Amino acid sequence: MRPFQSLIVMFLLTTLFLIFLTTLHLEKTHSHRLEQKDLRKPRIIQAAEKHTFNATISPLTKQVSFLSPKPDVVGVSVSSGLTQAIPQNKAYWNRLLYSALGQLDKKELEHHRLWSHCREVNQELLKTNIHDFTSYPSMIQDFLMAMNCKSPPLLVNQPYKCVRSEGGGQTFLLFAIKSRPGNFEQRQAVRETWGREEVFQSGLRVRTLFLLGSPSSDDPDLGALLSFESKTFKDILQWDFNESLLNLTLKMDAFLHWTLKNCPHVSFVFSGDDDVFVNTPALLSYLQSLEPSKAAQLYVGQVISTAGPLRDPKSKYYIPLSFYDGPYPPYIGGGGFVISASLMQQLYSISRVIPFFPIDDVYIAICLKGLGISPESHSGFQTFDISEQDRQNLCVHKGLILIHRRSPRELKKLWRGIHSPLLTC
């Protein structure tokens, strides 16, 4: 063979060898994927079955430390108040709760799954665990299939929100406002009124964030508008999960996680809707007037003290009996409440233990109950609106802290009104 020919032969051989190597690699990644698919098997549900009726919960406080990455690394204690408030019975969520508490006792609580592998793909298991699963409204079925999904990816972030700035120290109050991607007008009205970021009397700094999920694929594409809005106002947080009523618990949980990471030094957090009116100066004076011990454990708003699940399938907040059986602990209407930021870490940690509940206000109350904290009622919070004849009365508004629900126009009118120097009450 001439040198030229042998060169060609060598080249061909090398190419063949390389192709062979690539195929090997592809095969490997493929089988790796298959393995990951198998991991999707819903282990927690099988565990729930196993522990269903033999999980004995001692009324003592339970202690455990997690080894998951920050900021979960904190011991969780579950107060006996929780097991006193929520009966142990056959309903699915009740079983999940007691199974999780049992696992916590034995320190074998499982780490939550990756976002990409959390959806329940095996509906058969849900059908086995819940005899009438197929008769559930599709929203609740969706909730159940995604209820192990935690820590959604962030699409729009504001990592510098709470960084110290000139002319004011730490954030005293952080407004975390639940909004929907399309609610541009509501957000703008809030920015121009009670949610305006400023430093109030005696240097109290207020900051504002709007919490958004993703619009569904059937909705118009709002991406460009949202990106403009977020660049202009720097107050949008958006996560990659479907925006829906029954995903508000997920939203709250994602926000808790975000705050622990990005705003660890705030004093109070307000959680509420984008259609409420808040009298920010009144809220600040109230928060400032608190005794330190109370300020450290605050969960305040309008308390709904004797409530239970609504059993009418047509209701927005319908909860089937086979899903949850028992009363709700006293909770605060999600229209707006304030909690001490010092509770956020514990709240987040306990939310790794207590299974998600479809109604976010109830879920927060359940978690706080687990921390031994009960809601505090304040008559300044009117989440069910005020009497008809007072709705135009500025003096009544000036004396309140929160009123649900007001249109963007009404917000502007009220805000201007209560700040008018001509107002004499």
Ligand SMILES: *[C@@H]1O[C@H](CO)[C@@H](O)[C@H](O)[C@H]1NC(C)=O
């Ligand atoms: C979000 O909801 C839409 C229907 O509106 C559905 O097609 C899509 O699969 C959902 N996305 C996820 C991640 O569940």
Ligand SMILES: *[C@@H]1O[C@H](CO)[C@@H](O)[C@H](O)[C@H]1NC(C)=O
């Ligand atoms: C919540 O969001 C997740 C992720 O997008 C989705 O799979 C699930 O269906 C949503 N749940 C509800 C009740 O819409």
